[in-house]
Amino acid sequence: MEMNRASSLPLRRQVEEYIVTKITKGEWAVGSRIPSQRLLAEQLQVNRSTVTAAFEELTAQGLIAGHHGGGTKVINNTWGIMANRVPADWGAHVESGQFKPNLPMIHTINEAEFIPDIIRLGTGELGPELIPNDDLTRLFSGMPSQVISLGYSEPKGNLRLREEISRYLKRHGIKADPDSILVVSGALQALQLISIGLLDRGSTILLEKPSYLYSVHVFQSSGMRFIGLPMDSKGLIPDQLTAVKKEAGKAIVYTIPSFHNPTGTLMDLLRRKAVLDVCNKERLPLIEDDVYHDLWIDAPPPPPLKSMDHSGNVLYIGSLSKTLSPGLRIGWVVGARPVIDRLADIKMQSDYGSSSLSQWAAKECLRTGMYERHASFVRSRLREKRDYLLDLLSTYFKDLAEWRKPSGGFYIWLKLVPTIDPRVLFDRARKQGILLNPGVLYDRRARHYLRLSYAYASMKDMERAIPALRNLVIELGE
């Protein structure tokens, strides 16, 4: 038995896999002693220290344990093993369970976000200074007792909240009565419910490439296939939908028409109409993910596709996460009644509805006008932050990158001129206290890209991070 030294998997991990396989297959039974570290090192022709490290990891994972009598015993071969079969390589698939794990880089990002003082240069989230903590506190301190129903919620979510959402949507040109609205725990949950509740395994999703959707695994985990379509400066190209639809079979479209994540692209009115027409003609149901709609900077975006949809072809998703607070976990899906009924059913079966506290707070924010006031405040601040970041880029990246000025949303899609391994750039930046969102998260082939966000980092942080990034790019670039 020899380890594979050419593998991208470190030797320690290979030793771990070796031991786990022995346990899974039952060759090393629970309660039995496994070979000593010395013996294993010999058998596998690796250093003793490598085996020690593998033992330590598996001990931490609760699979094996040192024994008073000396030696090491197998103590678990059930849950631990199930969870342990996670992918060894970046982007590989999990073997157990039906859900794909997050990419390791996303893990690292999720965890690094909680490192104090790290500069989050790509985070798709309002910075702490843009979250209305005080307003929300005031809301709650004025909360009349008995006003929140703290029981299980109605299947589609609190009716008063759905009425407020209905009014809000009307201002955006969308007519939807509360019965056609489902309250969800954020837009991501809406996508998850759609993937498990409406689509068959093997369905095809046509979407922009790059896209936010590549960075989450809701659809792939349910066995859907992606066909990513290149975009132009106005987003999805209708002709391409027609062309691809022919080979795609059973397909739906997913699009982020307003301030696209990660490119910042805004679909103009004509393009919206054209996309809608093609979808109607080709019988392509369409998911419109519109979570950035209210975050325009230069001018309000055209009306949502949903507002022009007369056949129920569009399933519309919104959220409070990007404008108010992601911690509330409140979003909505809007569509034809039977579709919403079905999604509500699955939502009830998944978590019995969203937090009543959050639903109450969301309702109050919409009802009192605080949402609109805050959105307008955020817009003005985003304008400053965007302009500041653009200035810094002009100063430090003129010769090193290309980008477009976004007219709203959070993101600048930066194309680096030099060639750099994204993983290396990511790791080196992180060591310097800068957290990046590499383009490959949104399109595996976008190795030259970074998603920058001006929403999270403060201007002071940008001022520190951009020059540092420049130096890194020069140092590592080929």
Added chain:
Amino acid sequence: MEMNRASSLPLRRQVEEYIVTKITKGEWAVGSRIPSQRLLAEQLQVNRSTVTAAFEELTAQGLIAGHHGGGTKVINNTWGIMANRVPADWGAHVESGQFKPNLPMIHTINEAEFIPDIIRLGTGELGPELIPNDDLTRLFSGMPSQVISLGYSEPKGNLRLREEISRYLKRHGIKADPDSILVVSGALQALQLISIGLLDRGSTILLEKPSYLYSVHVFQSSGMRFIGLPMDSKGLIPDQLTAVKKEAGKAIVYTIPSFHNPTGTLMDLLRRKAVLDVCNKERLPLIEDDVYHDLWIDAPPPPPLKSMDHSGNVLYIGSLSKTLSPGLRIGWVVGARPVIDRLADIKMQSDYGSSSLSQWAAKECLRTGMYERHASFVRSRLREKRDYLLDLLSTYFKDLAEWRKPSGGFYIWLKLVPTIDPRVLFDRARKQGILLNPGVLYDRRARHYLRLSYAYASMKDMERAIPALRNLVIELGE
């Protein structure tokens, strides 16, 4: 083409299905006119009014629409159709999507729960008078600004909350550091995450029969098979686990050892040890659903199986829903670190974590001791309500039913002596303003049973409902 008059499906529904099939198959294209009501009535040999009703329903569902020019056109064949393929018969499976819909009776119950003044005699939820609205309001009005992090949450949930849960678990004999705890949006979500994240399609779940788990579809929707085991007065019977395991293949155990839903059964200490031993011996991973643990009435239950688990074989689930408030949507899963890591990963991919407001409130309830105080208040009230319901049963059902006195939790598992179609009893009771939870929801064969709950209904309501139920049972019984 003739409709099937012997089918349990009403004619109107059959006509609907007929039309939907035509649309799905593309025979009736979007934009095209469909046959007139008169013509269809003739072709299908049904009354014109039946066709009219079907047209109305499909119009409401957004599939067809009356046309100014006269006649009716197909206007949608995408989302509407996808969602429309819901099961026609009670218990039938859905065809589209991967998730099974709730049983129609559960739908009816979910909706009926919002009928004002209906007496909820089976609801598994604290009555409004037992939910600490005032305490929670006070909590929030004292909430210091900036204290709640309203950004996206850490992958496993707010650390401060996990620390409080860790302390709480310690009082129950469970040693778990915050890293082995995942905050979830209620126990139901824990089950959903386990089903999609840890188990393979085709795995077998061994569980008590009846069980709460039969009334939700999280596991079946993920393609799991159930083997329900009969219980005795102490719950699961260890020998049966051994026996069934042989034929079950890859299997796990799900159990509710404390104040079982729906039977109220309490597993004693010896039985707990025996079950754990068998699971360890048979390498059966075990899910311990312990959401009723703190709701003992006569004496505290034995320590959780998890507290005696040294091999990580037990995955432990708790929740604030039954003791404090289901609207908070806060629960937890406790297990070996890699298992929790994996579940956290899927949770992040499903909804980016639970509401920060709810997490904050939950943390404060635990930290300030309010949780314990409230649990003790709820216990004393449950004792009164249980005793009251038992008294009423002794008075009105001595000759009509059998039951055991539960020593905690919410439920009395009432076995009716007369034979009555559960659907008929349910419908007739509902017409009299009484909402029942028929036993068949928890075991298809438990047609003689009702799950009564003394948690929700007030004593005044019980006083009205129990005699009325007696009359119904006498009237309908054979």
